[in-house]
Amino acid sequence: MEVMTANEPAASKDFIREIIDEDLKTGKFDGRVHTRFPPEPNGYLHIGHAKSICLNFGIAKEYKGLCNLRFDDTNPTKESVEYTQTIMEDVKWLGFDWEDRLFYASDYFRQLYEWAVRLIEKSAAYVCDLTAEEIREHRGTLTEPGKESPYRNRSVEENLDLFTRMKDGEFPDGTKTLRAKIDMASPNLNMRDPVMYRILHAEHHRTGDNWCIYPMYDWAHGQSDSVEGITHSICTLEFEDHRPLYDWFLEQLEVHHPQQIEFARLNLSHTIVSKRKLLKLVEDGIVSGWDDPRMPTISGMRRRGYTPQSIRMFCDRVGVAKKDNVIEFAFLEHCVREDLNKRAPRVMGVLRPIRVVIENYPEDKVEEFEAVNNPEDESAGTRMIPFSRELYIERDDFHEDPPKKFYRLAPGREVRLRCGYFIKCESVVHDDSGEVVELRCTYDPETRSGNAPDGRKVKATIHWVSALHAVPVEVRLYETLFTEANPQNESGGKTFVDYLNPNSLEVLPDCRVEPSLTDAQPGERYQFERLGYFCVDTKDSSPGKPVFNRTVTLRDDWARLQKKKQ
Ligand code: ATP
Ligand code: MG
Numbered sequence: 001m002e003v004m005t006a007n008e009p010a011a012s013k014d015f016i017r018e019i020i021d022e023d024l025k026t027g028k029f030d031g032r033v034h035t036r037f038p039p040e041p042n043g044y045l046h047i048g049h050a051k052s053i054c055l056n057f058g059i060a061k062e063y064k065g066l067c068n069l070r071f072d073d074t075n076p077t078k079e080s081v082e083y084t085q086t087i088m089e090d091v092k093w094l095g096f097d098w099e100d101r102l103f104y105a106s107d108y109f110r111q112l113y114e115w116a117v118r119l120i121e122k123s124a125a126y127v128c129d130l131t132a133e134e135i136r137e138h139r140g141t142l143t144e145p146g147k148e149s150p151y152r153n154r155s156v157e158e159n160l161d162l163f164t165r166m167k168d169g170e171f172p173d174g175t176k177t178l179r180a181k182i183d184m185a186s187p188n189l190n191m192r193d194p195v196m197y198r199i200l201h202a203e204h205h206r207t208g209d210n211w212c213i214y215p216m217y218d219w220a221h222g223q224s225d226s227v228e229g230i231t232h233s234i235c236t237l238e239f240e241d242h243r244p245l246y247d248w249f250l251e252q253l254e255v256h257h258p259q260q261i262e263f264a265r266l267n268l269s270h271t272i273v274s275k276r277k278l279l280k281l282v283e284d285g286i287v288s289g290w291d292d293p294r295m296p297t298i299s300g301m302r303r304r305g306y307t308p309q310s311i312r313m314f315c316d317r318v319g320v321a322k323k324d325n326v327i328e329f330a331f332l333e334h335c336v337r338e339d340l341n342k343r344a345p346r347v348m349g350v351l352r353p354i355r356v357v358i359e360n361y362p363e364d365k366v367e368e369f370e371a372v373n374n375p376e377d378e379s380a381g382t383r384m385i386p387f388s389r390e391l392y393i394e395r396d397d398f399h400e401d402p403p404k405k406f407y408r409l410a411p412g413r414e415v416r417l418r419c420g421y422f423i424k425c426e427s428v429v430h431d432d433s434g435e436v437v438e439l440r441c442t443y444d445p446e447t448r449s450g451n452a453p454d455g456r457k458v459k460a461t462i463h464w465v466s467a468l469h470a471v472p473v474e475v476r477l478y479e480t481l482f483t484e485a486n487p488q489n490e491s492g493g494k495t496f497v498d499y500l501n502p503n504s505l506e507v508l509p510d511c512r513v514e515p516s517l518t519d520a521q522p523g524e525r526y527q528f529e530r531l532g533y534f535c536v537d538t539k540d541s542s543p544g545k546p547v548f549n550r551t552v553t554l555r556d557d558w559a560r561l562q563k564k565k566q
Helices: 015-026 047-062 081-093 105-121 132-139 156-167 217-227 237-253 275-283 298-304 308-318 329-343 557-565
Strands: 002-004 034-037 066-071 102-104 125-128 177-180 195-199 213-215 232-236 259-263 325-327 353-358 367-372 382-387 390-394 414-417 422-430 436-443 464-466 471-478 505-513 525-528 532-536 547-552
Touching: 015 047, 015 232, 015 259, 034 047, 034 232, 047 066, 047 081, 047 232, 047 298, 047 308, 066 081, 066 105, 081 298, 102 105, 105 125, 105 156, 105 177, 105 195, 105 213, 105 217, 105 237, 125 156, 156 195, 177 237, 195 217, 213 217, 217 232, 217 237, 232 237, 237 259, 298 547, 308 329, 325 329, 329 525, 329 532, 329 547, 329 557, 353 505, 382 464, 525 547
Parallel strands: 002 325, 034 066, 066 102, 232 259, 353 436, 471 547
Antiparallel strands: 125 177, 177 195, 195 213, 353 390, 367 382, 390 464, 414 422, 422 436, 471 505, 525 532, 532 547
């Protein structure tokens, strides 16, 4: 797979929109555009699904068409109501609306059954007694044709009788299947008498125990598209080889025939977009759940602080490809940063506090500085920030023995406090182990405006909070979930879990933020000046005790990379 960087907004139309334009010109579907997003409710949606949602709902909107939400719920053992609910929540949160077009493939079980009977009557399907294992053995390989099943030439009557009895529950799981009668010598393995139904005595989350035969994906999918009058059935590349089968079923049935179009899945570096693998991380307790802020799930990203706008922007800019590729995680971060820059109010918070005492500032004096809430948005207004004799600054902003190019606070050195005075470090207090525990500073009362009347310059401005007023909070910092750009790389017998990043989560239990954040509400997003964008955690915060997740730092690795490339 080729690693590439997403392009800025596509200048020309992608190939899917070109196909639709052509269909509209030729009147192929009477000028209709009707798409669908068909998730299987066997896990939470991830960023790859977001891509598909934006594409399907986006195309419907652009062409003044419709897009359905359809649960592809044909596999009762892996699916649940919880999953259908979170999927609906996520699609809505992304900003899309299926209106009254919520469907379930399970609603079509009766129709599919009747259509299967029609195929049997046409001698286009038969009941087969081979086991799954035997079917595999008969299938042949890419270079060798398959072998016909000994049950392939059963009479229509016998097939109808057996299929009815399969449906009525006479046979145990795995003893019989219904198969399409196509061509065991076809170069396309999907056409070698694919299984349409299997027997599974399992409770379905919607149809209960009404059915003990369940349709396979290929049989259910195209027919569901047809029932709903879908025009363009957009799916990912792995279904390209299934298209002949998709078409075959619809031709045999002589029903409405949508156009299947395949595009490349979205892959993102340093993470994984496979529900099966994400489920393993959840089940093994490697993450706290599907909505762990490190997860590439929509619910995880929401909790992390991503906006729906930023995810939509990302999906649009990534575009639609015909060839598999990997998008850099840094590009996703670039998008969320760009969006949050416009909407997130600025505040000050200190992640790793060190105490500063301003020796020449009166003990009980408190001043207030006016601070701009968002330089990108005048309507966001200003707020007041208290200043007093004792402050906290970031431990990293002080160096006792400053290396070259470190311009922030050091013994004898002066810096500017954001929104306020110049302070100068006069002495350093250590504890018994030699660790710096406090800085003794002085301030220059003439520099309240942020500048010195005598024109002297400082080389750095640092953020701070008033110790007396600051609110103690917990902050969670994140890195990518995997250290490897491609955690799917299974060379050397490794699997994706071998590439987990041990530093993907860092909990800082004792941070201090300015008092305006005391009542920050779950889900609210802020820029902590110089540190990044943060979002109040929706699960672990309590009134007066917000917990902050860092959504993204301010450092734009993607932009730097682009510059370097130029
Ligand atoms: P997973 O491999 O994670 O289980 P899936 O394709 O099996 O994904 P579905 O619930 O069947 O999951 O997917 C619903 C729709 O989303 C399908 O049309 C599928 O093609 C699309 N989709 C899934 N993953 C991606 C992806 N990474 N990029 C683009 N579209 C995707
Ligand atoms: Mg699937």
